[in-house]
Amino acid sequence: MSPVKVTLSRLDCLYLARLAEQAERYQDVVDQIKSLIVSSQGQLTADERSLLSIAFKNITSNLRNAWRAVDSLEKRDDNTKRQLVLMQLEKKRIKDELYGACKDVVDLMDNHLIPSASPGEEKVFYSKMKGDYYRYLAEFSKDEPGDQSAKLSLEAYKWAYKHALANLEPMHPTRLGLALNFAVYYHDIMDSPERACFLAKDAFDEAIAVISSHVPKTGQTIEDSLMILQLLRDDMILWSGEIQQGGFTDTNSSSQVTVLRYGTDR
Incomplete structure (x- = not known):
């Protein structure tokens, strides 16, 4: 059986975004609001933009806190050289993810939301x-x-x-x-x-x-x-x-x- 195709209305997307927020699936929130940005030529309601802000804040806060946690562990005196190398690798991974998330926000602002606001x-x-x-x-x-x-x-x-x-x-x-x-x-x-x-x-x-x-x-x-x-x-x-x-x-x-x-x- 082929998958059922469902056409989502604006209210459907907003409901799914709120549902994803409650489930702490913040990337899903972003994806739903992005679909609204495209379909509405960058015009979001106050509730929609608040959800977008909350989702990106949680995504980036987790990454910033993760980087700081590894950075704190890196400063300990009992780390081996191998451990320090692995910590640097992990910090780079986190930083790359953070850069991607922040770049995503800035691109949305520059290309869609600010021009249409x-x-x-x-x-x-x-x-x-x-x-x-x-x-x-x-x-x-x-x-x-x-x-x-x-x-x-x-x-x-x-x-x-x-x-x-x-x-x-x-x-x-x-x-x-x-x-x-x-x-x-x-x-x-x-x-x-x-x-x-x-x-x-x-x-x-x-x-x-x-x-x-x-x-x-x-x-x-x-x-x-x-x-x-x-x-x-x-x-x-x-x-x-x-x-x-x-x-x-x-x-x-x-x-x-x-x-x-x-x-x-x-």
Whole structure:
């Protein structure tokens, strides 16, 4: 018997993507949303783009954590030369997978989602994602001669932040999430806690100034914004301590909390 061919509607694809997310099959989520991107000429709903963001975040987080775990084991004093060679091989495999996943995101942003996005929040959201995934690549390649990941991440963040300031309210979760991740870029990639603190404090202060009069728009909640404000505050405290001590106390941000609804993360 030949396999039954099923034509999937947009709602079918969205249901399968949600189902795959619940089953933690994140590549399946990506595949379903990619089919929607093709069929809709790059136009995604807020739910669809959130699913795409969540899926890629989980895929790349697993790879980043795996690389760090092997890197930590590599620094032990009791490794043999053979073990060190094998660890280097495994780190390269993980890095290659990470590069493939991040390149997949950037290609989707450049070729489909950013060109088709409406001005304002949607453009900012996708441009922030582009900056994020170039930043993830820069984490593991910033010391490699000729690597452009850090530069491309900075360009995407700058473009997104300029448009966020012009189009989004200070308490908008996408604007706050962008400020958070842009500040992390300055801290983790540029090794500048001073610039990270300046950007984070500016976003924090502007949001606090209007918090009493903020009325969430459709699809937003005040809880999302408050959670990101707490992350900004936590990082500012950590980075201020580093500045006072004249050096880094940690190469990562203060928290690995992820606000997945709006794709806000570290």
